[in-house]
Amino acid sequence: MLIEVKNVRKEYGNEELITKILHGLTFNIAKGEFLSIMGPSGSGKSTLMHILGLLDKPTSGKYIFEGKDVSQLTDDELAILRNKKIGFVFQSFHLLPKTTVLENVILPLTYSSKKIDHKKRAQEVLESVDLGHRLNYYSNQISGGEKQRVAIARALVNDPDVIFADEPTGNLDSKSGEQVIEILQNLNDQGKTIILVTHETYTAEHADRIISLKDGLIVKDYSVNQKRLAKQRNGIK
Amino acid sequence: MLELYKQGIKLSANSLLANKTRSFLTMLGIIIGVSAVIIIMAVGTGAQSLILSQIESLGGDTIGIMPGKAEEGSMPPSAMGISIISLTYDDAQTLLKGNNAPNIITVVAYSNSVENVTWRSHSYSTDIGGTTVGHLELTKAEVAEGRFFNKEEETNLSKIAILGSQAKEEIFGESEAIGQKIKIKKQTFEVIGIMEEKGNVGFQNFDSTILLPIKTMQKLVAGINHVSIIRVKVDKEENIDKTTEDIKSTLREQHDIKDTSGVSDDFTIRSAAQAMDIVKQITNALKFFLAAMAAMSLVVGGIGIMNIMLVNVTERTREIGLRKAIGAQNKNLLLQFLIESIVLTLVGGIIGIILGILISLLITLVIKNMMGYDWKFEISFLAILMGIGVSTSVGLIFGIYPARKASKLDPIEALRYE
Numbered sequence: 001m002l003i004e005v006k007n008v009r010k011e012y013g014n015e016e017l018i019t020k021i022l023h024g025l026t027f028n029i030a031k032g033e034f035l036s037i038m039g040p041s042g043s044g045k046s047t048l049m050h051i052l053g054l055l056d057k058p059t060s061g062k063y064i065f066e067g068k069d070v071s072q073l074t075d076d077e078l079a080i081l082r083n084k085k086i087g088f089v090f091q092s093f094h095l096l097p098k099t100t101v102l103e104n105v106i107l108p109l110t111y112s113s114k115k116i117d118h119k120k121r122a123q124e125v126l127e128s129v130d131l132g133h134r135l136n137y138y139s140n141q142i143s144g145g146e147k148q149r150v151a152i153a154r155a156l157v158n159d160p161d162v163i164f165a166d167e168p169t170g171n172l173d174s175k176s177g178e179q180v181i182e183i184l185q186n187l188n189d190q191g192k193t194i195i196l197v198t199h200e201t202y203t204a205e206h207a208d209r210i211i212s213l214k215d216g217l218i219v220k221d222y223s224v225n226q227k228r229l230a231k232q233r234n235g236i237k
Numbered sequence: 238m239l240e241l242y243k244q245g246i247k248l249s250a251n252s253l254l255a256n257k258t259r260s261f262l263t264m265l266g267i268i269i270g271v272s273a274v275i276i277i278m279a280v281g282t283g284a285q286s287l288i289l290s291q292i293e294s295l296g297g298d299t300i301g302i303m304p305g306k307a308e309e310g311s312m313p314p315s316a317m318g319i320s321i322i323s324l325t326y327d328d329a330q331t332l333l334k335g336n337n338a339p340n341i342i343t344v345v346a347y348s349n350s351v352e353n354v355t356w357r358s359h360s361y362s363t364d365i366g367g368t369t370v371g372h373l374e375l376t377k378a379e380v381a382e383g384r385f386f387n388k389e390e391e392t393n394l395s396k397i398a399i400l401g402s403q404a405k406e407e408i409f410g411e412s413e414a415i416g417q418k419i420k421i422k423k424q425t426f427e428v429i430g431i432m433e434e435k436g437n438v439g440f441q442n443f444d445s446t447i448l449l450p451i452k453t454m455q456k457l458v459a460g461i462n463h464v465s466i467i468r469v470k471v472d473k474e475e476n477i478d479k480t481t482e483d484i485k486s487t488l489r490e491q492h493d494i495k496d497t498s499g500v501s502d503d504f505t506i507r508s509a510a511q512a513m514d515i516v517k518q519i520t521n522a523l524k525f526f527l528a529a530m531a532a533m534s535l536v537v538g539g540i541g542i543m544n545i546m547l548v549n550v551t552e553r554t555r556e557i558g559l560r561k562a563i564g565a566q567n568k569n570l571l572l573q574f575l576i577e578s579i580v581l582t583l584v585g586g587i588i589g590i591i592l593g594i595l596i597s598l599l600i601t602l603v604i605k606n607m608m609g610y611d612w613k614f615e616i617s618f619l620a621i622l623m624g625i626g627v628s629t630s631v632g633l634i635f636g637i638y639p640a641r642k643a644s645k646l647d648p649i650e651a652l653r654y655e
Contacts, residue, residue: 055562055648076566083564094559094652098251110244111564154563 001067002161002193003029003052008061010047010216021047023216024061029195031161034188034227036196036204039213046166048213049197053086053164054078066161083111087155089180091167093147095139095154101126102135105153112158125153129183145176152183162193169203181206182230206230241569245576252549252577253584260581263545266538267585267631268592271624273531275593278620280600281524286613288520292513298474299375300481300508302328302467302488307505322463323492323503326451329369329467331491338483340476343371346464348454354408354447355420361407364446365421367454367464375470376435378443383415383430392452398426402434403444421447424457477508528623535627538585539635546578546639550646557643558651567644574643578636579629586628590621 010022021044029035039045050056051063054070055078063070066085070078087108095104105122126132129149134142139150148168155163165184169177185206188194196207204210206228212220253260305321329346332338348367353360370388372378386397398419405414414428426449435443455461471480484506485499494501550557557570594616601614 050649053562055652076568079561079564079566082562088562090559090652094555094562096556096559098255107560108563110241111560111566111569158564 001028002031002033002065004062004064005052006062006064008048008051008058008063010044010051010056011059021216022051022058025216025218027211027218027221029193031193032188032191033209034185034194034196034207036198036207036210037213038198038201038204038210040199042215043213044216045197045199045213049164049166049195052195053088054082079111083108083158085161087152087158087160087163089148089151089155089163089165089168091170093144093151093171095147095150097140098138100136100138101131101142101150104139104150105157108154108158114158122153122157125157126150128156129153143176144172145179148172148176148180149183152180156187160192162195163187164195164197166197167199168196169198177203178230185230202228241572242576245573246580248573249577249580253581259545263541264538264581264585264588266541267535267582267628268589270531270535270538271586271589271628272593272596273534274528274627275590275616275620275624276597276600277527277531278524278623279593279597279614279616281520281527282615282617283601283604283612285517285520285524286615287610288516289513290611292509292516297509297513298471298477300469300471300477300484300506302469302484303505303507304463304465304503305505306502321503322461324464324467325462326369326455326464328488328491329464332467332469332484332487333371337487337490338480340472340480340483342470342472343374344470345369345371345375345468346451347466347468348451348459348461348464350459352421352458354404356408356417359408361404363404363407365449365454365458366446367449367451367458369451371470372448375468376443378435379433380430381433383428385430386450391450393450394453394456395450396424396426396453396457397429397450399430399432399448400428401432401442401444401446401448403442404447405431407445419447422458474510477510481506481508528620532627535631539582539631542578542582542632543635543638545581546574546636547642549577550574550639550643553643554646554651554654557646558648558654561646561648562652570644570646571640574640575633575636578639579632582628582632582636583625586624589628590624593620593624 005025005027007024007026008022009020009024012019012021025048037045037048047056051058054065057071065081070081073081096107102119102122105126106118109116109118109121123132123135126135129152131146131149131153134146134150139147142150148171152163163184168180168184172180181203184194184196194207196204198204205224207224208227209223210220211218212222302324304324324346326346329344332341333344335341346369350365351362352365353362354365355361369391370386373380373385380399381402383399385399386395390397398421400408400414408414408419409417414431417428418425419428420426432443432448449458451464455464469480469484471477485502486497488494488504489497489502492503494503560570597616598614601612604610604612
């Protein structure tokens with residue numbers, strides 16, 4: 001099992017005022033799954049993603065990542081784990097300004113201990129998302145769809161086990177959004193575990209399984225009978 | 238790790254160039270501080286060597302013997318206006334014979350007082366110096382007109398006088414002075430010579446002095462038996478220490494002092510080299526004090542750096558969040574922002590050094606060409622090293638707080654920051 005979540009709770013605040021975000025969630029995610037975490041705003045889906053993505057720690061409960069209880073790890077140990085095992089794709093891309101596409105993708109490699117040719121590896125990954133022709137463009141010179149594909153390349157460059165995509169289509173037009181989802185589905189076909197966080201049922205249905213959250217509780221955890229395929233709808237590749 | 242340093246330097250270069258005006262204004266404090274340190278060090282060194290060369294003009298190869306015992310490092314009592322009679326003309330003559338002090342070239346005794354000099358209706362109050370024939374050799378002075386007194390006249394109470402150029406001017410104006418009679422303390426003296434103008438020699442003006450043979454001065458003018466100072470010229474500067482010891486033993490023997498520890502000595506020996514050491518110490522202390530004051534402005538500059546780095550961290554909160562999300566550890570971010578502030582101060586420091594050297598050069602040119610001093614232009618390696626070292630440390634010290642702040646940011650908060 002890639003991810004085991006056991007009775008995970010998350011609370012914020014002090015003794016006087018405690019805001020409970022997650023009320024004890026339990027579920028597993030297997031390696032190679034394409035999972036959507038769906039829910040309206042305030043349902044706790046972002047908080048859950050932060051915990052699953054090792055950016056935050058649960059207040060109580062157990063989170064076992066690749067067989068290892070990660071709730072006791074230090075900030076730096078978590079950083080190393082994120083660098084090696086996890087890739088993030090954000091709604092607002094989070095590319096560095098005044099920096100080229102290639103340099104943005106190289107960034108995770110500079111924090112890794114891998115002894116490989118950074119430039120060559122980044123170029124490879126960029127070509128795999130059809131951005132081989134944009135290597136030396138600055139991040140503000142490319143379109144939104146291209147930005148998100150750069151972000152995906154950045155998430156992939158360290159060859160992680162899991163990719164977390166937080167509303168990856170939220171800032172994109174529908175065509176670019178489809179392209180992004182298509183890439184995620186392709187990656188899943190290649191064996192990567194994909195966790196997609198969204199508030200749209202339509203986007204969520206591109207996954208194999210959906211965990212639906214409301215007010216910090218799982219209201220539904222189900223397999224999608226017939227998952228939507230991005231490539232079929234738009235006829236791209 | 239090396240990749241991180243390279244990246245840090247590249248990133249900071251980018252961010253410096255992206256906000257050119259802001260970077261320049263931030264660096265200005267460092268630029269001014271560092272250039273001020275460089276200028277003060279350079280001007281200080283120039284002034285120091287000017288003062289030292291003035292003292293050296295007194296003669297680096299001379300030794301002064303003053304009456305009375307002075308504690309090490311303090312002024313001899315005679316220099317504080319206390320009259321002590323322990324040194325005599327005979328002491329000078331014994332030293333001159335050179336039996337026990339082979340490196341002595343000449344010995345000159347002086348006896349000074351201030352008297353009123355009259356010629357016809359003119360009256361002039363000035364220094365009267367009784368001296369011996371060695372005076373010319375010792376001070377490298379020359380007679381412009383007439384002659385100096387000879388060895389015989391030194392002791393036979395001849396009533397003759399040699400005027401300094403300024404004294405001649407004051408008393409006689411344009412009139413002929415040689416052969417004229419002047420009166421000092423009701424005695425009449427014949428003017429036999431006028432000295433060449435010499436200017437200030439080591440803060441002493443011989444041009445206004447009237448010189449008399451020493452015995453004439455002692456018996457007829459001052460009514461004393463002692464001398465106020467004996468000056469000794471040594472063959473080579475290296476022999477000063479040895480000759481100082483020779484003089485001590487000669488004078489102790491002469492004065493019947495059995496104690497060789499120096500405690501019972503009734504004289505004080507000072508060399509120009511010693512005086513130069515003291516002046517060097519004082520001017521060094523002054524120079525470093527002023528440089529330290531200038532360095533204070535670097536602290537102000539450092540606060541400016543800290544301020545701008547804090548703004549920088551806030552502006553780049555999202556970037557920090559992203560870096561953390563993709564695996565940057567706290568130390569990576571600490572390093573990145575530290576490099577940035579050090580690059581900022583180091584570039585400022587280098588500009589400051591260049592500016593400081595240029596301004597020092599300008600000051601040197603002005604002093605040399607417009608004031609006519611023999612001013613030495615010297616930028617010490619130490620000053621440059623200090624400039625680089627201090628500006629780097631300022632970057633490090635004032636960069637650490639903002640950098641720590643950046644490294645401690647919560648990645649989730651940072652990613653959400655708008």
